[in-house]
Amino acid sequence: MSIRLEEVSLIYHPGTPxxxxxxxxxxxxxxxxxxxxxxxxxxxxxxxxxxxLNGLLKPSSGQVFIDGERIDQLGGEKLTQLRRKVALAFQFPEKQVFELTVREDIAFGPRQLGLRGEELENRVCWAMEQVGLPPARYAERTCASLSGGQKRLVALAGMVAMRPDYVLLDEPWAGLDAVARQHLKQFILRLKGEGTTVVLVSHDLEDLVEISDRLLLLKEGRLIMQGPTRTVLNHCSELVASGIEVPVWHRVLLEIKKRCPEINLAVTDVEEAADELERLLRSAHLRCRSRKQEHSGPRENGA
Structure with missing residues (x-):
């Protein structure tokens, strides 16, 4: 099953100036x-x-389906059940941390689902391990003593402790240092490994392409490009024209492509970009040697 949007439009303040x-x-x-x-x-x-996708907003027209069920007309208890299934973390979710200790904060959601005792403790420990916070080290820490990046991981652990089928993350890397960003990427990949569907919103294409299976490109409210990540990256010049800040290694490849059209732009990290440049240089070297041999011709005996 999946999430599907069909001709969805949303208009704010309709019928007004x-x-x-x-x-x-x-x-x-x-x-x-x-x-x-x-x-x-x-x-x-x-x-x-x-x-x-979480039912917080309803479309002005069109339909939204999750696992085959139309959700844009849900209300009451059915909407509550949807939000347990489709968890949304806003930008800077660490601001949602409110309990005294890490354990208490992560346990809040599962406790509302009726979990108690050993089952609750196991769920909390599992969620902490998912986000890379060892329970023995962090469970009794006060939330106030944590760094901003650690608080964000606590907030995300509280979300995954509810065991949602879908996780929606809005600008998850905003304000994080390089180490915390990498921890968060590993967390997202672990979610995928558990069978969870993840939808990420980010203006940072470099982080997205590293872990995303598919990309959607929006501009002025319109979906102008979608597809597998590598397919979208092959249209790098269109991304730039749309105002997307592409990774520096992609800009390098894009400049080279002006002279070498055969270069492959469907690379998702700097290592792949380096491999593509090496392949291109080897190919150019072989062509150069071939031309030299053609021009020199066979040597005469005794020459």
Whole structure:
């Protein structure tokens, strides 16, 4: 099963002088078990799209389906059940940490589901391990003593402790240092390994392409490109034209492509970019040697 949007539009303040189209005629599918990255310039509708998937916003037109069930008309208890199934973490989720200790904060959600005793403790420890916080070291730490990055991991652990089928993350890397960013990427990959479907919103394409199976590109509320990550990266020049900040190694490859059209742009990290440059140089070297041999011709005996 999957998340599917069919011709979804959302208009803020309809029928007023402040009417704004946040999303226009979006049709896409987010496959179960995949990591889907959503990117685009500021104001392109990324966060709005994410909130539609959790039922926080309802479309002005179109339909939203999760696992075959239409969710854009749900209310009451059914909407509550949906949000247990589809967990959404806003940007800077660490601001949602409110209990005294790490254990208490992560246990809050599962406790509302009725978990108690050993089952609750096992769920808390499992969630902490998922985000890379060893329970023996962090469970009794006060939340106030943690760094911003650690608090974010606690907030995310509290979310996954509910065992949602879908996890939606809005700008998860915002404000994190390189070490915390890497921890978070590993956490997201572990979620995928557990069978959880992950949808990420980020303006940082470098982080997205490293772990995403598919990419959606939004601009001014319209979906202008979608597909497998490597397929989208092959259209790097279109990404740049759309106002997307591509990784520096992609900009290098894009400049080289102006002279060497055969270069492959479908690379997802700097190591792959280096491998592609090495392949290109080897190919150029072989062509150069071949030309020299052709021009020199066979040597005469005794020469």
């Amino acid at each position: 402040f009417q704004t189209a946040a999303l226009e005629c979006i049709t896409c599918t987010m496959t179960k078990g995949d990591i889907t990255g959503i990117t685009g310039p500021t104001g392109s509708g990324k966060s709005t799209l994410l909130q539609l």
